Amino acid sequence: MSTFEMNDQQVAGLAAAICATAEAMGQEMNPGTAAIMAEDLCAYPVQVVKAALKACRFEVKGKLAMADILQRVQVADGRPGKDEAWSIAMTTNDEFETVVLTDEILLALAAAKPVLDAGDKVGARMAFNSAYERLVGQAREDNKHVNWHVSVGFDANRRTQAITKAVQMQRIPHERGQLYLADLSVAPVTEDGRAVVALLTGDVTRPSPKLREKLAAVKDSMLAMRHASAEEKTEMRIQAANELADRRALLIQQAEQLEARRAAQ
Structure with a gap:
């Protein structure tokens, strides 16, 4: 349920604002009707x-x-439209990407997974859109706040980028973003912590040698992939496919747990 509750004075003020808006649009509105709408x-x-x-x-x-x-109030809840939601969902196909997604995206992706696994991407998108719009509609009807959470990828640089972008878009609070970065060991809470915070604030700072070493290791792994033999690349792709399967299984498990919690409420 929503934690927002206007007091009597605010409701009365809102009723007056509704009457004034209707008048500005060339419409006379009964104060009683405006009061009901405000409630x-x-x-x-x-x-x-x-x-x-x-x-x-x-x-x-x-x-x-x-x-x-109501339509304009609900759009302001921060939930992405179905096209953006599908794009976010498809980002989970890359096991190196860190994805910040909502409960509704996670549940809709689980609903579309059987069609997606069958190779029908068009049908999967249709199934996703249908499930997503239903879930968002239900959440808005229940006045539930949007819940953004993180699905962690393997690339440390992309973790930083994804979480920093989510903070900038106000999808997760600044403090929570710092905690995510620290918990994911992208940067410890000392000099490296300040280096990560600099990504959010724009301040200039230098990461520690340890953090620079981690970033260099990521670059080395990318170079290794470029120079690997055909056989080694095949092995890397198999490993990546297995890791992606594990990640999808985890997402489905999270969706099932979320669905079970929703059913229990």
Whole structure:
């Protein structure tokens, strides 16, 4: 359930804002109707609802309706659209990538996996979109906050990039991003910790020799792949395929656990 609850004064102010918005759109609204709409919207943050009303004034043609407000309020919850969600889901195919994804993406990917494994990518996308839209709709109806979490890849550099991007997009809090980076051993919480934080803040700092050694090891492994013989590359690809299968199995296990928790609620 949502942790947002407007107080009586805020609900009254919102009702007045709804009346004013309707008037600005050339519509007379009964104060009682506005009060009911405000009560229905009181589970959302005040600023989000006010932003939705402003968007309605610029975008909606005709009379103001509850559906117009609610649509814009729900989009502000931070859940990506189905096309972006599918793109995020497909990033999990690369075991070197660290992926930041939502509960709904994880569950929809699990639903589409049998079709994807059969080699039908078009059908898999359709199955994913259908499941994702249903899950997002249900989550929004239940006023559940978006939950972003991290699926860790093998490339340390990409871990830093993915988590830094998630922080910049406000998908995970700054403090949580620092903890992820420390827990993933991308940087210890000393001089290297400051080097990682610099990625988030833009400050200039130098990583320790140990961290530079780790980054050099990643580059060496990439060079080794380039210069490997055909037989060695085949072995590397087999190993990568096995690791990808393990990662997909873990994602499916996480999805099943999440589904079980949802069913138990």
